[in-house]
Structures are given as structure tokens and as C-alpha cells.
Amino acid sequence: MGKPVAFSEVTSADAERAQKFYAELFDWKVDADPAMGGYALVDTGDGIGGGIGPAAAPGEAGVKIYMRVGDLDGYLDRAEGLGGKRLVPPTDLPGDFGRFAIFTDPDGNAVGLWA
Template sequence: MSSTDRPHAPAWFDISTPDAPRARRFYQDLFGWQVDVIGGDYALVGGVDGRPQGGIGQAGTDSPYTGFVAYFPVDDVDTALARAERLGGSRVLPPTDTPVSRIAVFTDPDGNHVGLVGR
């Protein structure tokens, strides 16, 4: 099932933690996830048919957040982030290009972290 079949379903998750190796071991042991470390501080995890479903990264002093973030697919990350801010959200990670997509993170009015990922 694609994200167009379920347009509001999370497309990705990210766990940002002060101890990424510990978190990778924990979730690998808990869920049996495949863990593929890319670079020294980020790992792609989970996966269906060999495709990762999320990542676990090392949070540093300059990290915009720690904890769990679900990323929801949107047609335009910049437009969706601006809409979230107009509705009372607060920008945490500005629109950023990654090797595979454009992302952003905001907090909702209750302080929950929410991610946006371009389709």
C-alpha cells in the first residue's frame, strides 16, 4: 500500500537519542529489526522487502530534538510547515534537504514533535 492510498499515514520515523548504539541494540532485540549503520551516527532500521521504515540517530548538543518523531508525507514541506505554524505549531527543524527527500520538524500546540517529508 502506497502513501497515496493512505495519504495521512506516517511515511517514516526517526529516533534521536544520546546513545544511538544502545537504542539500536534495544530496538533490534525488541522488534528483530534489521539495522544498517550508515555513517557513524545514523542507522536505517526496520523494513519490508529490504526497504527501511525509519532511522535511529545520535543526538548531539546541536540536535534539534531528541525522542521519537513520526514523519508524514506532504506535497510541499515548506508550505505544510508554514501552515502548521499558522495553526499554532512551532518550527523545530527548518526545511532541510536530505539525500532522499526534503524534511522538517515542528511541535504541535501541545509540544509533540511531528515530522514532514516530501513525497
């Protein structure tokens, strides 16, 4: 069985506007946390979590999916072997949310891994 999509993320130059837009459009519960720089966790109602937050730099706004995997380094190595590039090494998330990493596919699309 393949690895499931476990999380989706929208980043925006105007995160508050994006949070309101997606909450109203899809009836998602969006809970912004000032302690996380205004990043909001999203409850889509279907069991797949999400987040909407500020883009880290100009031009970095977009949509990203995260696959649930057991071995971040192993999947980053596989991605590189298939022509991808590491962007963010395995990194701890706050609280009990686990760890994540990000790579790009051969076309430059950013994809997240979550363990």
C-alpha cells in the same frame, strides 16, 4: 485521505545501544552508516522506514514521526496557523532521500514532514 506516516525516528544519547535494543526487540534490520555519524536506517519489514541515531543535544532524545507531504512550506505554514512552530526549515537529505522539515505542535511535540 489523510497524510500517511512515512518514517519514524528514535534519537538517543547512546545511539548504538538504542539501535541494538530496537533491532533485538522488534527484529528490525538496523544498518548504521559511519558516514552519517552512526545514524542507522531501519527496515521494520512493514514498508514504513525508520532511523535510529544520536540525539543532536542533551535532552533531545525521543521518538518522532514524519508524515509524507508534497509541500513542506505549505504544511509548515498550516502548522503555524494552527498554533505550531517551525523548528527546522525544509532541508535536503543526502542522496535521493528527498527533503524534510520539523515543527512542534501546540503542546511542544516535534513532528516531521518528509517530501
